[in-house]
Amino acid sequence: MSKVIIICDSDIILKGLSVILSDCNADEVFLMHHKKELNDYPHLSGYILIILPLNIINDYEIQLKQILINAINIKYLHLIFEEKTSITSSDIYIGDNPASIVKKVNELLNSFWTKKVIEPINDLTKREIDVLLLVAKGLANKEIADKLSISIHTVISHRKNISEKTGIKSASGLTMYAVLKKLIDIDEISTSDLI
Amino acid sequence: MELFNENSKLAQVILKDHTLLPVINRLGLKLGFGDSTIQQLCKKEGIDVTFFVEIINVFHNENYFSEKKLLDFSVTTVIDYLLKTHRNYVDYVIPEQERLIDLFLSNCTTGCKENELVRKFNKKFTEEFIKHIQLEEIEIFPYVINLNEVIGNPSKKAAFMDQYKNFTIKGFEKEHNNMDEKMFDLKNIIIKYLQPNYDQNIGNSLLSNLFIFEKDLKNHSRIEDKILVPKVKQLEKIVKKDE
Incomplete structure (x- = not known):
């Protein structure tokens, strides 16, 4: 089970990203205005990708890990609001086109299972x-x-x-x-x- | 996706999304809307218009996140709506599903013994579902109503704490998974694995019904998990903060 959590105080960005990511490979997408709301979801488990603005990241990673105690693995994508030259694979620039945002998210989600070989669905062994x-x-x-x-x-x-x-x-x-x-x-x- | 507001004409709303009909019935409105707006109809029937608009938007648009606004509603309004939904499931939706499954299976010509399992499976699903509804109505909802009363009348706190010493809303959310699983299985069994010796039209009606029920149930769980549970957690924090 993989989940995407988007934390951002802007409804425009939350809503926009949730529409764009409705096609991504995550099983569920959660929207939050503030990381505090994570306290309502302590049971969230499995693989979790958190998308949040770069400026609030700082020491949050440790805090978030303490809240999401059931997570197997947590990865992060940072939202960048101003265009800059150094956008990496762990950043989403809000001017990016939707397809490339979905691609970036899917790549990270897939990287949770790097070792897993995807078998075609066929008969039972x-x-x-x-x-x-x-x-x-x-x-x-x-x-x-x-x-x-x-x-x-x-x-x-x-x-x-x-x-x-x-x-x-x-x-x-x-x-x-x-x-x-x-x-x-x-x-x-x-x-x-x-x- | 478009959102509705209190000035939307209800007839137009239904023309755009007819799956809202049972939701509107549960909220207390019946067909024959004329050209009235949601506001006018709600006022006439004494229905909380903001709650009405929020609920139909939650059902209409899966991405609609209004948890913030919904948290402002009184728990009694939410529970009243949930109880009406339960009644609708018990009195209509479930009997209708049973009727369609009976009709579907009674048209079977060969291999009927196996298909009979579908009836049994559905029966078990129904039993579990009713048990789940009862758990909510007998244990969870009264707890929430009592909790809410303590907020308005602190003198009731001692009796409340005594009665619900170790009771919390936590864990209630997981209850929904089982229901969803069985529903999912029933759909897949019919679509993928049944022998094709049935009446297609009845099969189609049965499946349409299942899809609608599944969507409805998902939104119902969403309202319980995303509105009722957070709201109750909020109240629990206030009431139990000194304990």
């Missing part, structure tokens, strides 16, 4: 099917890990991939998927409360 079938039978992640002699972390990672490939997130949704795909016989589950 054999191991993923093993996990899916146990989910479909109502086993919890811990039980699945024990049964397949793998770590719970690996189970969670398999489940994430299964959901990405199938478009189904909930356990009972996956049970239904397994039946519809004839990976499991309906009679094995029809009498139980799995769905």
Whole structure:
């Protein structure tokens, strides 16, 4: 999950950026007038990109890190209001065109996963099917890990991939998927409360 | 995207965005708007016009961020609206979804045993959804109303603190994720994985209904998470500051 947080006291800039970034790769974009408002979102987790004016950055990075304790990684983009020659890849000049702003944001968002190879969405692997079938039978992640002699972390990672490939997130949704795909016989589950 | 204001004619608003109709009903207005503006209609029905305008803009434009303004509304106005929305879900939206799923499945010719799972899945979703609504109505909303009363009448504070010693609004937000997940799954199952032996027109109605319900629910959660919760946190800070 990646999130973009824009902090700026100008509604024009907040609103403008939120429209421009509606096409970016972030799962969610949050708008705030002041960094204090971050205190209302202590549960924000995952990969977070914060966009804020250069002049308020200073020691903020440490403060923001203390508020966003659940973040896996935080990166920053600075808003530049005056044209200057030294605009770097970590700056957004407000005169930039929308496409190049989105590109810059996406590049930074993608850099959160530099090591991750993006696989094309295709069929489930054999191991993923093993996990899916146990989910479909109502086993919890811990039980699945024990049964397949793998770590719970690996189970969670398999489940994430299964959901990405199938478009189904909930356990009972996956049970239904397994039946519809004839990976499991309906009679094995029809009498139980799995769905 | 265009925003509406109190001088917008309501008939024009609806012609531009008909998905606002259920929202307007919940806010207390019924069809037959004539050429009246939002201001005129709200005045006639005794509805808070600023709240009305803010809510329809929140629904009309996903990027509309009016949290600041919305924080000015009394919690009772917000809760009254949320309760009306719940009633609309329970009395109409959910039964309609069940009706369409029944109709959809009753047209099945082969492989019906599997498709029957959709009915079961939807039933479970409905049960969880109603449970969620009840949790809000029985526990959360009364807490908020009581909290709000303490602000207006500090003499009630002791009794309040006694009753809600360890209760806070925190954690309430996460409640919504499960609902969204099941809704998302149901849509994908129907679109991607069901066997194509059903009546297309009914299938289309069912899906349109699901998409509308999903959008409505998302905005409903937005109002709870972005308006009610921050507002309650504000009140909690005031009431519990000396504890």
